[in-house]
Amino acid sequence: xxxVTVSHVAKSFGQxxxxxxxxxxxxxxEIFGLLGPNGAGKTTTIRMMMDIFKPDxxxxxxxxxxxxxxxxxxxxxxxxxxxxxxxxxxxxxxIYLATLKGVPESVARQRLEVWLKxxxxxxxxxxxxxxxxxxxxxxxxxxxxxxxEPDLIVIDEPFSALDPINTRLIQExxxxxxxxxxxxxxxxxxMHQVEELCNRIVLIDKGSTVLYGEVREIKRNAAGNAVxxxxxxxxxxxxxxxxxxxxxxxxxxxxxxxxxPQDVLRQLAATDTFHVQRFxxxxxxxxxxxxxxxxxxxxxxx
Amino acid sequence: xxRVLLIARQAYLHxxxxxxxxVAALAPIGLVVLTALLVVFVTQQGASKLPLGYVxxxxxxxxxxxxxxxxxxxxxxxxAYESEEQAxxxxxxxxxxxxYLVPADFGTALTxxxxxxxxxxxxxxxxxxxxxxxxxxxxxxxxxxxxxxxxGITLTLRTSDGRRSMDMSxxxxxxxxxxxxxxxxxxxxxxxxxxxxxxxxxxxxRTMEMVITxxxxxxxxxxxxxxxxxxxxxxxxxxxxxxxxxILIARPFVAELRNVGVPWDLVGIAALYFLPSFVLxxxxxxxxxxxxxxxxxxxxxxxSLNLLFVAPLLxxxxxxxxxxxxxxxxxTLFPTTAFAMVTMxxxxxxxxxxxxxxxxxxxxxxxTAAVLFAARVFRLGMLRYGQPMSLAKAVxxxxxxxPRSEEARHA
Numbered sequence: 001x002x003x004v005t006v007s008h009v010a011k012s013f014g015q016x017x018x019x020x021x022x023x024x025x026x027x028x029x030e031i032f033g034l035l036g037p038n039g040a041g042k043t044t045t046i047r048m049m050m051d052i053f054k055p056d057x058x059x060x061x062x063x064x065x066x067x068x069x070x071x072x073x074x075x076x077x078x079x080x081x082x083x084x085x086x087x088x089x090x091x092x093x094x095i096y097l098a099t100l101k102g103v104p105e106s107v108a109r110q111r112l113e114v115w116l117k118x119x120x121x122x123x124x125x126x127x128x129x130x131x132x133x134x135x136x137x138x139x140x141x142x143x144x145x146x147x148x149e150p151d152l153i154v155i156d157e158p159f160s161a162l163d164p165i166n167t168r169l170i171q172e173x174x175x176x177x178x179x180x181x182x183x184x185x186x187x188x189x190x191m192h193q194v195e196e197l198c199n200r201i202v203l204i205d206k207g208s209t210v211l212y213g214e215v216r217e218i219k220r221n222a223a224g225n226a227v228x229x230x231x232x233x234x235x236x237x238x239x240x241x242x243x244x245x246x247x248x249x250x251x252x253x254x255x256x257x258x259x260x261p262q263d264v265l266r267q268l269a270a271t272d273t274f275h276v277q278r279f280x281x282x283x284x285x286x287x288x289x290x291x292x293x294x295x296x297x298x299x300x301x302x
Numbered sequence: 303x304x305r306v307l308l309i310a311r312q313a314y315l316h317x318x319x320x321x322x323x324x325v326a327a328l329a330p331i332g333l334v335v336l337t338a339l340l341v342v343f344v345t346q347q348g349a350s351k352l353p354l355g356y357v358x359x360x361x362x363x364x365x366x367x368x369x370x371x372x373x374x375x376x377x378x379x380x381x382a383y384e385s386e387e388q389a390x391x392x393x394x395x396x397x398x399x400x401x402y403l404v405p406a407d408f409g410t411a412l413t414x415x416x417x418x419x420x421x422x423x424x425x426x427x428x429x430x431x432x433x434x435x436x437x438x439x440x441x442x443x444x445x446x447x448x449x450x451x452x453x454g455i456t457l458t459l460r461t462s463d464g465r466r467s468m469d470m471s472x473x474x475x476x477x478x479x480x481x482x483x484x485x486x487x488x489x490x491x492x493x494x495x496x497x498x499x500x501x502x503x504x505x506x507x508r509t510m511e512m513v514i515t516x517x518x519x520x521x522x523x524x525x526x527x528x529x530x531x532x533x534x535x536x537x538x539x540x541x542x543x544x545x546x547x548x549i550l551i552a553r554p555f556v557a558e559l560r561n562v563g564v565p566w567d568l569v570g571i572a573a574l575y576f577l578p579s580f581v582l583x584x585x586x587x588x589x590x591x592x593x594x595x596x597x598x599x600x601x602x603x604x605x606s607l608n609l610l611f612v613a614p615l616l617x618x619x620x621x622x623x624x625x626x627x628x629x630x631x632x633x634t635l636f637p638t639t640a641f642a643m644v645t646m647x648x649x650x651x652x653x654x655x656x657x658x659x660x661x662x663x664x665x666x667x668x669x670t671a672a673v674l675f676a677a678r679v680f681r682l683g684m685l686r687y688g689q690p691m692s693l694a695k696a697v698x699x700x701x702x703x704x705p706r707s708e709e710a711r712h713a
Contacts, residue, residue: 077511082511083508084507084509097513100305100308100516101516
């Protein structure tokens with residue numbers, strides 16, 4: 001059973017069509033990227049999933065049905081517009097939020113100790129939230145999202161305000177949740193994190209799904225007939241290579257139709273003047289794909 | 303319901319642990335204690351234990367009646383002197399605090415002359431002298447008549463329908479409903495202030511979106527309202543206990559407090575009006591909280607609307623002139639002023655049953671409408687972080703079955 005199924009949902013606010021037609025499903029044990037440019041309809045889609053807005057049309061199923069109170073308890077949601085009670089102390093705030101999700105206070109307290117220690121917040125537990133740094137508050141938000149051990153985790157820009165060490169920590173935590181069989185929906189603009197973490201993505205633009213599937217498959221499909229080469233020596237003319245351009249310390253070669261990457265690799269291996277250190281199919285980054293799809297759509301719309 | 307109670311507990315504990323709550327709750331206690339200490343200090347300072355002297359050439363005063371005037375230990379001692387010279391000598395050497403000259407023609411003059419050096423005789427000494435004089439004048443009468451005459455008259459006003467009676471000899475008991483009314487209104491307004499703060503704090507802290515995936519907006523608001531009315535009742539309870547303790551302490555010193563009882567009829571009326579009044583104020587504050595982007599702006603709006611509730615205090619002088627004036631009757635019926643006006647009029651008149659029934663019914667109806675409207679406005683405005691919403695938009699949203707168009711401008 002899918003953790004979330006969104007089927008052809010649409011939502012408008014007065015004259016503004018925020019979501020036109022979005023569909024996707026999220027399975028347990030995967031990290032799912034919900035991507036799109038600003039104003040694409042991501043937040044509206046998430047809020048429809050969270051039953052904050054009702055869709056004008058389409059169907060949404062969360063954890064096997066309509067989002068009732070028991071199902072709400074199985075969701076961990078970290079919205080884009082987020083915060084904690086600034087004039088409350090950290091520990092009671094997090095315990096309060098966990099008890100609202102149906103966790104007994106004693107259990108919440110035990111779990112919280114583990115999380116606070118892991119996130120290096122234990123010594124700050126008696127401080128007011130407003131006394132914590134932005135990064136600490138962000139980690140506290142992550143704890144609030146996970147303390148009740150939800151089956152579905154929805155996190156919007158989870159890495160904002162975090163330094164590289166804490167970013168890595170949160171990445172580890174998210175991956176742990178996936179390994180534990182939880183479904184994780186992550187909305188972010190940081191594409192390399194999507195590439196690192198997400199199994200599948202949906203790209204929404206102007207309220208509609210424009211790209212949906214496995215990250216690997218999407219990248220493979222978007223790859224042209226090109227290879228990337230790194231090495232040293234003199235790179236001479238190669239048969240079947242239309243164009244060679246320097247890129248990121250190496251070269252990107254555009255191959256002629258009918259030329260296979262293996263043909264080029266054979267030629268490089270045979271030459272004595274150039275030593276190959278790295279050879280790979282040149283796949284576009286998710287960033288490139290994002291820009292190409294969104295800009296391409298804009299061109300098509302125009 | 304469990305979640306509502308959790309939110310209520312959180313809201314309650316959050317508020318009562320604040321310094322501002324402690325100050326608001328404990329300041330009146332401090333004030334009462336300070337005042338009591340001051341009164342006791344002044345009373346003790348001024349209260350001389352020395353005997354009173356008197357010169358009574360006509361033999362008007364009868365020392366034998368002193369034994370009938372209650373506890374001898376409490377009663378000021380009296381010393382008779384043959385002449386004013388003797389009395390004056392005793393005063394100058396400090397044997398007595400003052401002496402009275404009782405003229406032989408007191409029956410027509412009806413005046414005593416008190417002589418003292420620097421300080422007046424104490425209140426108790428003067429009171430005892432009055433009693434001594436009256437008891438002496440009545441000494442030859444039949445004991446029953448003497449007792450009746452000594453007590454004087456107690457004017458008790460009773461309404462023709464028997465609903466109310468007022469002891470006019472006791473100004474404290476008479477004014478108690480008036481003061482209680484003001485206290486209850488302050489309590490309701492305080493709860494409202496707390497609620498506005500709590501609602502806008504959810505927006506300012508950006509906690510709303512996360513919390514409403516755990517509870518519904520209605521549960522959130524109900525929990526907060528419940529917790530915060532608890533805060534106000536705690537504060538009211540502390541004040542009432544302080545007042546009761548203050549009265550108990552002051553009773554031996556202040557005669558007017560000895561006959562003060564609990565005005566149960568007023569307590570009943572206050573209990574009836576308190577909840578709908580609180581719901582009405584809560585509805586208005588939640589609406590303001592939903593419309594305003596932050597507490598500061600919400601408070602500005604709430605400050606003007608507070609006038610609707612405290613208006614009875616502004617016309618309180620009219621109560622002394624004509625408690626049944628059409629203006630006051632209108633304010634009794636108007637939902638926002640009903641609670642204050644009913645309790646304040648309680649001291650001065652008998653509020654007719656029809657006015658009570660109509661006023662309470664209007665209050666309940668308005669409170670219900672206000673809270674329903676507030677719930678919808680709150681839903682519309684809860685995710686409008688930093689963005690105000692006009693009342694016109696809120697009203698137009700009321701006309702739609704499901705408030706979709708304004709669910710979130712920022713989506």
